Amino acid sequence: MTIASFTGWALSFLLIIGAGVSLALQQVFNTRLRAELASPWWAGVGSYIVGLVLMLAIALAGALLSPSTQPLSRLIRHSSASSWTGGVFGAIFVATGIVMVPRFGAATVLAFVVVGQMVGSIVLDHIGFMGLPVHRVDATRLTGALLLILGVVMVRH
Template sequence: MGTSAVGYLLAFAAGVSFVFQQAVNSNLRLEIGSAWWAGFVSYLGGTAVMFIAALALREPFPSIAAAAEAPAMSWTGGIFGAVYIAISIILLPKLGAATVIALIVAGQMIGSIAFDHFGLFGLPVHHVTAARLAGALFLLVGTTLVRY
């Protein structure tokens, strides 16, 4: 199996992992009565795993100088993550996992095509093509069909 095949399988596994995350977060919300505390627990667990992985892999701690030079926007990833975690936790019991995940993936696809096309946040430019637009359209059609 080539490197790209392994990468594809890992990306697929990350997608399945995302569904697990949303399902357990949604269950925790119902069990403890708070989407916000369920999201906090999710991030706390993720923070612990990332910290342990960084230590296990002997990653050096970032220097204060490098951290200070990073643009402010680079520090906001958790905010955007909190938005999608909270929305997922709240909507999953109402719309179902397939619909919520399909809508999230559709939003990610449309957003990523725009980010690629304009090279936003330093991403390499990958211009919109008819094939990419067709793929996004099929994804939107699939999102609609998954709802029924």
């Protein structure tokens, strides 16, 4: 492995870890917004409005920096309906965090979220869901998932 490829690899993993930290921060800020607005549902709406504005700015900046050869309307028309359902799962995550973090704490909630992500990801990889490369379940992956669940139990107590 060259230094350049190692650096790219390391930066990629730091970015992913940063995204994980941002999930913890999101849950804490959303919990505070819930208390300030006296509603988990309006806190979720507020979180999505801010996220929408940021993603819109990023998308517009990206379009300006590297314009697509096809208009966005054409790309949207040729996308599948199921591909648009990701926001539903994001809303489930945000609403669950807003409701559960005050009850169980950020570490416990996110530990269980990670278990759910791991179990779901192992299954989706195993079946090659929606064109994912197939990565079969094996003893190593199952052991990792079980260790993760053990970690959740340890974080909970």
